[in-house]
Each structure stands twice: as C-alpha cells, then as structure tokens.
Amino acid sequence: MARTSLSGFPEWLPAQRIVEQAVLDVIAETFELHGYASVATRAVEPLTELLRKGETSKEVYVLSRLQADPSDPAAESDADRLGLHFDLTVPFARYVLENAGHLAFPFKRYQIQPVWRGERPQDGRFREFVQADIDVVGDGTLPFHYEVEVPIVAARALGALRELGLPPVRVLVNNRKVAEGFYRSIGLDRPEEVLRIVDKLAKVGPARVAGMLADEVGASSDQAEACLALASLSGGVEVVERVRSLAAEHRVVLDDDPAAELLEDGLAELGELLRQAEDRAPGVVTADLSVARGLDYYTGSVYETVLLGHENLGSICSGGRYDSLASDGRRTFPGVGISIGVSRVLSRLFSAGLVEATRAVPTAVLVAVADEATRPASDAVADALRDRGIAADVAPSAAKFGKQIRVADRRGIPYVWFLSTQDDGAVRHEVKDIRSGEQVEADPATWEPPAQDRRPRAVPTPG
Template sequence: MAKIAALSGFPEWLPAERLVEQHVIDVFREVAELHGFSGIETRAVEPLDQLLRKGEIDKEVYVLRRLHAEEEDREPSVGEDRSRTLGLHFDLTVPLARYVLEHQNDLAFPLRRFQIQKVWRGERPQDGRFREFYQADLDVVGQDTLPGHIEAEVAVVMAEVLERLPVPSFTVHANTRRLSEGFFRSLGFEDHTAVLRSLDKLPKIGADAVRELLIGEAGATPEQARACLDFASIRSRDASFAERVREIGGSGEMVEQGIADLTAVLERVEAAVPGVIMADLSIARGLDYYTGTVFETFVSGHESLGSVCSGGRYDSLAADNRHTYPGVGLSIGLSRLVSRLLSADLATATRSVPTCVLVSVPAEEHRHLSDAAARALRGRGIPCEVAPSAAKFGKQIRYADRRGIPFIWFPGLDGAADEVKDIRSGAQSAADAATWDPPAEDRHVRVLAADSDPGPLA
C-alpha cells in the first residue's frame, strides 16, 4: 500500500494531543456556564448567498454538493441564484445571526450563548492557520437594546478562560470605535475608514510605510499623519490614555464619550481580572464593522501568533421588520491556540490515555474476575480498562507502562485479596475495588503548563 500523505490544513492530533485540545474545550465550556452562558450548536451548512453576505470571502467558502450532483445541485456560476446552494460555514457569526432570526420567538433575550464547533475556510494553510478548525465563540445578543456594561462582561469571561489555560501571560487590548472615529474627525477627516485601513497595517509594514499610506490613500497632511500615528502609539493600563489623546488634538463630544466608554471597560475588567486589560489605540481591525469596544488578545512571547481572542460590540448582528439584534461577542481560534500550545511545548497531558488502572488478567478462565473488578472501579468513577490478553504479568505491566497508566490491578485467586501496584514506585498492596482510591492527581488526566509543578491546572 502506498504511503498516505498528510492533508495540509486538516489537523489530526495524537491521543495525548487531543487530551490537551479537549482540556481547552472543557475549560471554555465550564467558565462560560459559570457565567450563565448556554451552549448551542448550529448546522454545519448555510445557504451560499447567506455566507457570502459577510464580504469578499468567495475563495474561502467550501461548497457542499453530492458526488453525482444533479443539475440543480451543481455549483452556481457568477450571477446565478445561490440560495439553493449550500456551503460549509467559515465562522460561527453568520450561523448565529440566522439562528437568532429563525428562533427569536423561542429565545429569551438577552441571549447568552457560547458555541464550540468546527468551521472550514479554504485559505492557504500556515503556522496556526488551518482549513478545518475549532472555533469557540461567546456572545450576548439583545433584542433592540443591549446595555453597555456587557462589553466588559464578555471580556472578563474570556480573560477567565485564558487564565485557566496553560498559556503564558496574556494581555487583552481594547479600543473603541467612537474614540477612534471621533479623534479622526477632530483632525478633519470625513472618511475614517481609509485611516483605519492604513493603521491596521502598522504591525506588518511599520510606521514609515503607514505614514505614506495615510498621505497617499487617506488624503492626510503630514501633520495629520503624524497625529494619527501618535494616536495609534497610545497604550495604558488605566485612564491615563485620555490625557494623551487630548494632548495630540483629540476633542469634541464623540472623543469624550469614547474616552468614557473605554475607561469604563478598563475599570470593570481590571476589577474582575487584574492585570490583563490595556487600552491600545492602535487597534483598527474590525472597527469598520464593530460599533463599540473592540478587543484583541496577545500571548506574551508568542505575538507572531497574532490575536488569539478578538471581537467586540456590534449593533446589528441581524435585523428583520420588527427588531434589530445588537450584541457583544468574542471568539477564540481554538485549534490555532492548541497548535501553539503543542508546538511550543507549553502544555502536556500527564498521560496519553484516560486510563488510571489496568486490570490484569491472570488467565483467560479468570477474565470474569478482572471484568468484575473493572466494573466496581468504574462504578466509583475510576477510569480503567482490562488487559487485552492474559500474557505474563511482566508483559501486562510493560503494556501499562508504555501507555502511561499509573496502576495495575491483580485480581485475587482462590479467596486471596486483590492487589494494586503503583507502576512508577513499585509499591504494591492489598486493595478492595469497592473502597480503594488512587491519589487525586492520578484519577484523571491532567494538562500541565510546561513550567508547572505536578499540581493540576485549575
């Protein structure tokens, strides 16, 4: 048989790596539910015309059709009706908008929803970027109105998720649409979109090249370009950013309201999760879509990964003839984050299998004793498996050791007591499957940060 080649952009983790990914998924779910968010799952496909409403992403959408497609199932040509063609969703926002409209009469608003699901994008695979990957979203969606404090609340939940994961220190960077737009207007710009588009390229091309873009494409004077770059350089952990904005020419009602909005977010997040929030006025990505606060999150020492968690306030997720649905949402590229955790050895599972105890089989005619011991252990929440064959005990011990299983169980014969052996230390003692407990740190697989002690991550 010819060697099977890996399919680029479609990651498949080994069992120990999958345990790390599952840990990240579990932490996200647990924290979200602690804050009252309900999990939903939407279908994997949406009508193509709905998927393409988000912008120029035609080349990224995978179209779904049968191998022996009939005429009505074929991929439509340019200009043809795409409402009957299905595409795999490339994010979880388009499905959420449809879900809200479709189920609005059965939902209670504000809807507090989290969603962890695979998405598909036909982009070029590279480090941390895949064609099939998990995305984890957290949104609060209102009906017609949504209080401003929700913007900070969603950021707090995401910060708590990241704090419980085996990542180095991270910083949540925040800016507001109102502050940026107000500042550019106070400089005399009528079209702030071109300015945002230029500033968004700062991390890639640097200040000098952005200055040329501002002058050449946004129509800025040298003085305006300098003020825009000064604005984008402002960072602070507290409200001191406001003074700097005013010093470089920011003024007017919109600027002051933006300062108040961003200050409120900083204070609320800092009170709940100290030391992670920062005002960063260079954030421009998404401000042409988001209408309030926007967030991007960077992991210290891994800035090349880009923002691992981003999002913000949008005033019209969806709308019909009766209602509009404003919301605040943040999203983690979960597979991208897991990929970096694994490739940089930032996290590891304590063993490659869930099994805590391997129940040995002394002989095939005694397998029923092994099965009974395993049932008793599982009934008390202790993960275990029965040895696949009644090989010599030394071979069964080696089988367990290779898989990282810490304990092996020996069923007693002819009325003798069962015994359990700690493979790591060699300690062996009599035990009863109805009462014996492993150490708490061994009962379940733990995911540890690279520099952690044997204690589990919260």
C-alpha cells in the same frame, strides 16, 4: 504513492486531546459561572449571508454536490449555495433572528465549535479550528456595561488556564467610535477603509500603511501621520486625554461637528471601560489604539488579546460591539461578543512545551490475565471498577505478568491488577502501582486510586 497530510487541519494525539478537553472544560465552566448558556449552530450557512459582512470572500469554503449538474433546471442558484461558517458570530446572528420568540433578552450565550477558513496555514493559523465564543445580545438596545463584562469574562477564562501552563494574557481594547470620529475629524471621510488599512499595521508596518492610506483613501502625509500617531497610543485611562490632544492638533472640523461628537462618545466609553476593568481585573486590560478589527460590523468597543511573552503569535482572543449585525427589518438585536481561538492557544501550548497530560489514556487500571480460561474473572474485576467510575481495561493477552506490566507502562496506565487462586480455592486480589513498585491486597468493590490518578489531567510541563 506516499500520502501527504493536509496542512491547516490539526489532528491532535491522544495526550494532546486530553489537554484540549481540559482547556475546553475550563473555558466552558468559566462562561457558565458568568451566566452564559450553551448553544450550537449548524456548520453551513447560505453563501449570501457568509459574504454579507467584512472581507471574507477569499476565506469561505463552498459546499457543492460532486455530481451536481449546472445545466439542470433544478440546480442550486447562487442564493441557494451553502458555505462552511468562517466564524461563530454570523451564524449566531441568524440563530437569534430565527429564535427571538423563544429567547429572553439580554440573551447571554456561549458556543464552542469548529469553524473553517480558507487562509494560508501558518504558526497558530489553521483552515479548520475550534473557537469558543461568548455574546450578549439585546432587543433594540444593549447597555454599555456588557462591553466591560465580555472582555473580563474572556480574560478570566484564559486566566483560569494558567493552572494548565498558559502564560498570562493582556487584553488590548479600543473603540471604533474613537477611530471613526478621529478619522473624520482630520478630514478622512471613508473611515471603514482607513480602519481596514490600519488593521494591517502589525503585518506590513507603518511605512506601508502610510502608503496605502495615500493610495487608497487619498490621505495627505499629515493625515497619514495623524492616523499612525493615533495607532501608536497605548496605556491606561490617561490615553483618553492623549487622543484628545492629538485630535486637537490635527482637527479640521468644528468642535460641534458630528465627527467630534462621535469621537467624544467613543472616548467616554473607552475611558469607562478602562476604569471598570482596572477595578475588576487589575493589570489585565489596557488601551491600544492600533486595534482596529477589520470586519466592518463592529460599532463600539473592540478587543484583541495577546499571550505575554508570545506576542508573535498574534491575537488569541478578539471581538467587539456590533449594533446591526442581527436585524429582520423590524427589530434590531445589538450585541457584543468575544472569541477565544482555542486551536491557536493549544498550538502554542504544545509547540512551546508548556503543558502535558499525566497520561495518554483514560485507563487507571490494567487488569492482568493469568490465562485465557480466567479472562472472565478479569473482566468481572474491570466491570466492578468501572461501576464505581474507575476507568479499567483488561490485558490484551495472557502473557507473562512482566510483559503485561510493560504493556501498562507503555500506555501510561499507573496500576496493574492481579488475580491468583489460593490452595483453598479463594481468589486473592492485588494491585500494583508500577511507578513505585508498591503492591498491596485490594478489593475490587472498595479499592480507590488516589484522586490525581482517577483520570488523566493536563498539567504544566515541569521546569
């Protein structure tokens, strides 16, 4: 019976893996340039922790032993069950709690790891995928300026990928205080549910969202219209005044009500974020009041990022501020973070033919073998090149040189090294660039390929 591949679990070809590694290197370097330290967490977490935040119960992969006996008194209880992590934020919160005594706060970390999410695979969405996260976590308090820094660092990481063929990005920002304050100010007292519904706007459209608001939170037609009007606002810092006008038009609570104060706090933060971002990353960050972020642990700024010209892919980078995700009952560790969907970015780079690898193998030189008796001499040349950091391989068989050149060509190896014994017993070394046909004498102790040929590189696809 023919085997079928599992959808949603990408397995890149060798040339694509070279691109993936180049992307990861650029992202990690950018994060480190901004002071973020690398950490890694385990792949599994207690199921109770994974289900604690947001609507994730349908997405978590549960782990169990194949031979587990539910009737065994020693069998795992529900509290002991494990699941694969669906993001890197929940395990990071646990990591902070367990290691707080060894960390200096504010703690800036980055983490690049696979995650697993049991959702329906589609363009840019996988069941196993790589994320690249940054977070800043404080002890008790966390200054607002980190809410400005995090999206800018992510934008710079993605901007650095333009050299590899990635299109420009736009970071869309909102503030949960704005949304919650606005919803409460117009008489909707279940803001978390309203946010969850509005978060579906891009998927189901305004008419369906209006219907869901009426059915699920009891919104009147005027309240639903106000929610949709808020979600339609986008632009620069001028958006702040437009929100104030919209709130004044629909407000049903007094100006000194806590809802109004929450709205004003959120607008002040949103305006400051937009002003600072425009100074530090002109034209990259813009307000979009439709950005809701469905997970319920966000409490301040929230972010989503789109590829310009590829908006149909959805957000490739998202996150926000959370004030109580990590707490042990005595200390609370507020934070702000953002996550780049590396696999989603790669899927578009590959499907749109935007990037390619200069070759599919690390090998720069294939050392030819004249006959099997002289293979040790070819091995010695390869080792001499490797000792100086030049990736080399030895021909698999002592075929005619033309056939060995074809082997190198099929693998994308740019150079072939030849050894020949002269009449006086001396060994002559020559290296051939099989792309140009140029062949020159060379010394394995000193020969260097051009810098661009030392390692395979990811480059924008020509044209």
